[in-house]
Amino acid sequence: MKKRLFVLFISLILGAVPAGSLWAKEEGFIKIGIYVDLSSSTAQWGTDTVKGAKLLLKEVNAAGGIMGRKIAPIIYDCKMSPTEGVKAYTRLVNEDRVPVVYGSLISNIGLAVSPIAEKLKVPVVARCMDERVTTPDFKLEDPENPGRVNPDFFLLQPSSYQQSYMIAGFAIDELHLNTFAMLYTPSNAYSYMMAKGFEYYVKKRGKKMVGAFDFQAGDMDYKAQLTKIKALNPTGLFIPNYVTENANAAKQAKELGIKSTMLGNNTWFEPMDKVAGPAADGAYFPLNISRDDPTLKGFIDKYKKEYNELPRLHSFSGWDDVGFILEAIRKSKSTEPQKIRDAMASTTQYEGVIGTIHIDPKTHRPVGLKMSILKFEGDQIKTVRLKYYPKDM
């Protein structure tokens, strides 16, 4: 009820307008709204995303654009804040009148923007992982029945539960671990959902969760929780948080002499090697890409030439996600939000750099995407499995 009132209130204030009427007559550039985190502890992800997106737009515009029109991004910083995310989205829709929006990958922001997008009916594509962003009625204990879908929101990477299954499946079947503990942040929707997905899968596979410990956003010291975990002596320790938190947890776990195999989420990739250093040694984590994948070479070379640095995960995301949006504009031959949205919903196959995306119309999330499993050896990241897909996914 409160959520509905909030959406109604925002819509009244911002003067929600019927989609379609405003955008149909727009000419000149095709505008794409982007809200990402450019100044917060997750700013590197936002910056990389924008770099990947701009690289694609540069190529597309050089080739003449779409329907004879060039593409212009309008970018706002949402500072890892759900409130700023909602402000940026409504500003893009109501003031900049963009027909489609590419959103921050922060799940908490996705959760805040999702009901507004459903009301304002301008589609959002994002890389959040929390299932509740596209399927608001998703139940933690019943992930097989996701409930109704938000027609105006699309996510383009394996969800929290799916990524948890990847690492839990690998730990159980390949590393033969059988008892687990975890350390997560309940106020971070991404971390929370990964923890719940991990727990669900471990129990489903008949293995044991010996402890689940949390900490508050902004906390940097987890020695109290880790001391307890050390006493429980699990074979695997799942740590699904953001980079700085993961690095602090890895350092403190090593200092306390914890012997459990550390298992991570996809934020264990760079710059984790720099931030955690050798403390991350021995940890396994899933990732959407591996630079050892020969199919990525073309993109890596192109990116390196443009920015004089190696692409990180979200450099790939920016390219692929904006590519998905452009594909929908091409397919719909329109700049009307609802036509673009319908084209997205019916995308059965989009060939991205990271992989082929098949959108499930029931969830608006991709299905069947494999992930690489990587491992820290010292402070070096090595690929141990290029394409992995767990049992009972």
Place this chain on the structure above:
Amino acid sequence: METSVILQQFFNGISLGGVYALEAVGFGIVFNILKFSNLSHGGVVAITAYFGFFISQYYPNFFVTLILTTFFGGFVGVMIEKLIFRPIRLKGAPLTLFLVNSITAAMLVQQFFAATCGDEYYPYPVFMKKTALNIGNLTVSKTYLLMLVISAVVLLLLSYVLRRTKIGIALRAASTDIWTPSLMGVNIDFVISVAFFIAGVLGGITGYLLGMTYSVDPFIGSMALKGILAAIFGGIGSLGGGVIAGLLFGVVESFFIAEIGSSLTQIVIYSGIFVLLLVRPEGIAGKRFIIKA
């Protein structure tokens, strides 16, 4: 709970409490003289954490970088006083304005680093190859041990300065009444600068230890909030009370987090502070404590 786990949690708590104690004293020393809550102390912690990182890139030696960062913290403290607080003090501004300025300064620092350094990560070099010592079943992290030892040394040194030196006596006199010492020839501007210098030094050490132990981000100064709470809990006006409260915070937090979880712990701790201050507004040490600056 096993004895080794209890001992480990106690050590964890004491070492974290040492940092809270440093923050509490840094906050308390300014409060004692100017009678306002100097929330810009968190800003000093953030500035010095970044400074320590950049210095450590050129001098990857623990003691060199610690000393440089400590003195830089003192310098930042003095500059904050001169630029932000002295002008309004000389105009006789009300205390509310001091508080507003201190909040603004803290926010400014946070936003500055968020805008300029937010998209990068700043890990300190690894100063020690072996990071932990094993004493029986107890694993003692060298970093945490260092945090504890440095906090103890600095607080003892400060206690000596406040009790035995002329400037210490002047600081204590100013904390009782800021105007009377000036009638007796004490340069009160200098005394206030020294108070900010000491607070800055403590902020510098805190920033360095936090940056080295964890990693640096624009919001690292927010950890100083717990130190500020410790100062209030310990009894504003009593630096010793702040130290005890800081240590107590660390230990209680460690045990509670392990037993009832992090979310509930914060509720219990903040409710506890609330109740204590209702029952005993002067804090745990209050007027009876010896080291009163």
